[in-house]
Amino acid sequence: MSVLIDKFDVFAGGFWLTLQICVLAAIGALILGAVVAVLRISPVPPLRAVGTAYVTVFRNMPLTVVMFFAAFGLPALGSNADFLRIPGLDAIFTRLGTDLPYFRFALIALVLYTAAFVCEALRSGVNAVPAGQAEAARSLGLTFGQNLRYVVLPQSWKASVVPLGSVIIAMIKNSALIGFFGVVGDLSATADQLTSAEGYAFVPVAIGISIGYLIMTVPLGALLDRIEKRQAVAR
């Protein structure tokens, strides 16, 4: 068990890196997912087709394939994803600015993959609003923007907050994959490093890594359960 104490800084570093990529990917996926959701509910058919195609492709593809595309396809195109070296942001998330591009590749893959699920969560929220609500708003003479702002979005937000939370939990778990794609030092890569290269006993390392992930996923899941129960009562 001493590995948990001796190597505490390694575990903590892995946890910190996993947390970093999760925060960045969550922000990116929420933004991109909202854009795709807008495309999917827009009145213009070609834009709708683009949104639908995006969701179909990324929902049915394993994240592993998306990761491979990002990690081997982008270098083949001569790109190092340098556009993600955002000044200011890379001072906080130091991995964004390094010369090794794998953190950025993994981030791109996670964002692209998760955005499809975020889009579906948001869209199912809009679908859950009864049609009479928007109709009543229109018959009151509210414009399209007012309709969305005051009637549809506040209600759809309630319906999509729990699915969105599940998507984010799923994304945290998916982020374990990045350790196998050349991102050095996240929680899953730490497991590999400590057991195979440094020869520590397996069970304590496994416990440490598990605790690292459970700290992130279990409280979030409990929070979602609470929100859902509250909403069920309110309804």
Added chain:
Amino acid sequence: MSQQNSVLYDVPGPRQRRITLISSVVAAVLVLVGVYYLIYRPLDEKGQFTSELWGPLVDPGNENFSLVWDRIGIGLKNTLIAAVLAIISSLVVGTLIAVLRIQLKSLTRRRFTGLATPVSYLLRGLSVLLSAVTRFCVEVFRGLPVVITIFFVARGFPEFGITFDTLWYLVIGLTIYNSVVIAEILRSGMEGLPGGQAEAAAAIGLSPFQTTRMILLPQAFRIMLPALISQLVVVLKDTSLGFIISYEETLNIGKQIIGALDNPIQVYAVIAVLFIAVNYSLSKLAQYVQRRLSRGRRTAGTPAQNPPPAALMSQAESSGQGV
């Protein structure tokens, strides 16, 4: 889509239809231009459309064509074997866990009257303890990433002197994660049933186990079938994680082909198309089943069941790679 529009927009009049048509044309042109400049041009400049990169994959006349597709066929076969084994075992284990948890829960409510006081207290304590232990295990394995579970299985079992084929590590890892998720889906399905079902079963003298087996479980399966099918899509997608323990599934074969031919984008594109085709048809199947079921329920005239919790449903849908 039409349902979507009816919520947000009125039925368009002639002017609105004209505006939609014009903006459609503009948007289509913009999308095509965007695709050309952002995707086609960079790919073309890097020579990604040459026949030596695509040839082995799409041209039957190419010398490597049959070789490459033989390998991909092996990979697909291995993927399907792993997926089918994992699906069957996680359905079986998941059902068992769900039944176990429901049984333990009903056991914790029992008072064990008629026994000596210490014995009844012991039995009550034991059932509470067991219930807590199973709950803990379910929460832990639901919260762990499936990659990590597979990795732990592949690393941990040899540590204790148990060695298998990599296929079995993958199947066991997938089963641990997915059976727990399936158990939660089934359990919430059973708990969402109207209370009258279990009460009626008790009234005609069925034991708690008989109630679960004959009354609750079949109905839970029926309600939760769409969520179960989406979870099966997730299992199929997750078999691609076999590459981390070097199981020879489709992606791993793809990596070998890339090692020989050096055409990553092309090989991954083909593999992506294969996965999308299979998973898309499975999701269509789930939608079809859902429609059929909702139709069947209406004609049967049974009372409306409580909808399954949104979190579980969406988790089943979104947990791609486990999640």
